[in-house]
Amino acid sequence: MDEVVLRGVTRTFGSTTACAEVDLSVARGELFTFLGPSGCGKTTILRLIAGFLTPQSGSILLGGRDITRLPPEKREVGMVFQNYALFPYLTVARNVEYGLRVRGGNTATRRSTVARYLDLVGLAGFEDRRIDELSGGEQQRVALARSLAVEPRVLLLDEPLSNLDARLRDHTREELRNLQRELGITTIFVTHDQHEALTMSDSIAVFDRGQVVQTGTPVEIYGRPRNGFVAGFVGDTNLIEAVWRDGLAVTPGGQTVRAEHPGPGRYVAVRPQDVRLSPLDTPASPDDDNMFEGGVQDVQLNGVCIEYRVRVGDTVLRAAALNTAAGSFAPRPGDRVRVSFAARAVMVLEG
């Protein structure tokens, strides 16, 4: 059952089209992520769902009800803003209580609801604190509790982790995901961080220049990107322009690449972790459908992985190997190496 449906939604600002003919469906209870670079229209879509903007055309449905023209306060949509938008003159408890107060109801019920949600986000005991006494992570949790306390049908999260430092972001991401699963609330999450999108989401919509380029599960988006933009934006990729001759992709440098499912397609792409480096005298393995000789240009330690840049003809390929304690082949800049990858690792993509 789809909770949120967008049909042909278009919104322009003057001569700039923020989103054009967007069609989307968000299933009930899932965490759906809008992923894309800055200015791609993802926040505009979020604001259209929240009711802060009205589309020029198209419709937005929530639980089957058309809410396109409803004001924000009547939409049953909760939103956590990028800067949290907490009311600085109210205490933590009063912030969380705000939405409940505007709905009326008795004080005792409101207080118990506030206590419940503050407990849920790990802020029990913070009721009387002022907002300026909280850390960024605590403010983020207050904003979350405030949005959840009114029990909206859909929770909208507008890059809520972007103001947190790296460690706290990892921790909060996990907490947010667990909370969403626990409450089963339909959640739309906006981010430009592919790592966040891949680790948190049930489904992802990748946006580019106001349009949805691809929708799918994280595994689908990462494993089968629809085009070069998605492949480049979601995860690292070696994207190589190619022309097709006799079922083989030919790169501008003249190398031929074998793909399991040959073209047509403007690009061939290989993930760095699928590119294997080995000494030149190593015997070929059955997976080495594509083999080249290259020169190592650069080596970067990236914690879990070691990343290599290897020049093969005119093309620079990136390869990634696990940085294991056991050790493995570790070439150094200037070394000549064999570069190989399997035909099934090669993705054929449109522009």
Place this chain on the structure above:
Amino acid sequence: MLVDKRRLPLWLLTAALVWFLVGFILHPALSTLMVSLAPDADASAAPGLARYLAFFSSANGLSALWNSVVLGLLTVIACGVTGTALAFFVHYFEFPFRGVVDKILLLPVMMPGIIIVFAFVQLYGESGLVTKTVQTWLGLNGAPWDFAGLPGILFVHTYTQYVYFYIAVSLGIRHIDGSVVESARCLGASRLKVFTSVILPFLTPALITSATVTFMTGIGSFTAPSIIGGPYKVLTTQILLAKANNYMGVAAVQVVVLTVISLIFFAVLRCYERGRIFAAQVKGTPMRPVPIHNPLARYAARSAAWCLVAMVVLPFAAIILLSFVDSASWMVNIYPRHFFLDNFEAVFTRARKFRPFLNSVNMSLLVALGCLLVAVPASFLIEKTRMKLRWLIEFLVILPWAMPASAIAVNLINANSRPNVFVCNAILLGSYFLLPLGYFIKSLPIVVKIVHVSFQNLSTTLLEASASLGASRFQTLRGVALPMLSPGLLAGFLLVFIHSVGEYTVSAFLYTASNKPMSIAMVNAIFEYEIGLSMAYGTLLLVLTGALGAVVGLVRRDALIRGEG
């Protein structure tokens, strides 16, 4: 259709505001322009520029114009040197009680000019306390200095207006990135080179803005020239003279000339400010005050600080002291010897003496409320909407800032001396309302500026957060907008009150028997040799403005703590 319906209230609000602002700001200014261009009833001069030709060919007119410009320029130089030096002294060097000195140096900006002029007269005038003391010490036959004329005016201007430079340069120094200074030193720059190549360029916008504002205030100054100017005639005093003699055509020409000069500087300032909208966007480390290691220099700095405090506080102390003086007994002595409470008793027990106090308070409350009623919708339209006429509203509310107070008064007289369509064909000249209207126009830009900043700080996401939590527009207004705006609204209200309660220039032009304000009562008391009574009014003004100024400070500090400022 839905969109149009939602915008209808905005259009109505815009139309009402434009009508009001045109009626009370633009129309009066144009009325004066028309009067200045109208032919004399009893002269054969052709309509047009005849009055202007007469003005520019008259020695008196040109002399007043020249004196005004010279006064403006000298005021800029004196205030620039004083204010900048003080700002560097307080914010560049480390010495004890810097914070206290900083606060005390801001005092003159809060106090009505008329009080300061009288305080200076009582201290440095021919029979002033300081003058007589120095004369006695030196055994002179006459006063060691002549406080009347240009030097006296300049002295008062320096005291009352150095604060413009002081505040701007202080802010500039506080915002200088200390690491930029340190990097210049690392690159081999001497202290002097750092000052000329890093610090000075950073402060240039603040200096130019302050200089322009000071010049505009200087040429429009009326209080000091009218009370201690003596033979030094400036345009503002000539305007009152022409008005008093009912030469409204002559007054109109003088007003137009003064306004044009002021407008030119105002326009230059706006253009300059727009071209210089840059700020250090990267977070830096604030510049640390430089400690003074030399014991002698440290002692000198500490002494200078206390001398400064004494100089700033002395006029206030003089007013309070003299408010308890028996005027009759003081006439025969250099220093007052008899003190009593009769002056205050007179103010509070005699209806005739109490009336000016009450009038000033009533009118100031009325004006502060009126300013908010106009400033809130105007700021809302300017900051939070995309209405097409926003620019016109912004222009009209800020226009009085470029008008000297005497020009505002004459404009109102010219527009309201006959039936005025903007007030249902009523004639307001001679009525109670013209004076508060003058205060209102004079104060409007201040309050709009403050309220506008409050609207800028009212984050749209807070309003959206409220709506997303289910609050209606009214609930959002009551629950989010008003609490966020209230510090700014209260500060604006109090500042307008402070500015109006001791106002003198507009009062001198527009007061009637029904609304004689405290400032006029003070002047009258001085001329009737009731110095103690005049100073009692002054003390009441000081207490009022001081208390309200403290409230403004608390409100702003609270807003800053809450992250709204």
